[in-house]
Amino acid sequence: MELALSLGNPSKLSSKDLGFCMGLSSSQDKGDAVDGDEKRVSSDPPLHLHLPPFSPVQGPERRFEMNRLAAAAEEGAVSSFQMAFRVKNRSRRGKRELELEIVENTRGSDDDESGSTRKKLRLSKQQSAFLEESFKEHNTLNPKQKLALAKQLNLRPRQIEVWFQNRRARTKLKQTEIDCEYLKRCCDTLAEKNKRLQKEVQELRALKSCQPFYKQLPATTLTMCPSCERVATAASGSSNTDVKTGEFPFFSLTNA
């Protein structure tokens, strides 16, 4: 990897237009081993970046952008790329920000006409399948795994990272949907049961109101608790009905 730094154009340098420009080119084309060999293999033109002195991004933000640049440059060890740096008005947060674009060299000629719009990559079926398999093994990645996958699939590590993040989000969403469905079923079942129990309570209340008929019934026919469906051993002689009130000991009709 070659890196050249200069503070503006010395020939035109003045106190007013002191800017920053950087030239960068990857010495490792795709498929080359990352062995620290300094020989220049890539035929890609070197990259030039300019941070003009009037850049709205200053201080920590500017430093942050430079860190992003460095990180992007590091990624170049895995995948060759071109970068474009520009100031863009962002409407969503009303903030003017520097935007760094990294475009794969091998992405095809259709990237050329992209202009300012973001091009969206569709992963191939093979790539997706491979990532799915990896996700089954481990749904998070360590840096080594990320780099290995990136190299294997000819993608940038950041793309691998994003894919895993989105995949985790999809898994979570799906699980939430399953949970919702389950809870809904539980709710329906409980509502149904509640309805049934209410009906039973009404029937028992009606039964209580016409006690003479109720008392005539043999105890053995009424020894099942309607709510817990427990059968009492009334046939053994000890009746489950209260002798004085004629009520079941399982529950109180007056409290129901």
Next chain:
DNA sequence: TTGTCTAATGCGATTACCTCA
């Protein structure tokens, strides 16, 4: 034209590591 899928972006929170007083 509209809806869905999903790659990509932005941001805040967390954590680990480093430097320095």
Next chain:
DNA sequence: AATGAGGTAATCGCATTAGAC
């Protein structure tokens, strides 16, 4: 040498955007 504070980078989840189909 030990320690706490502050800075930085990496990573994550989450919300959102936007391109492709």
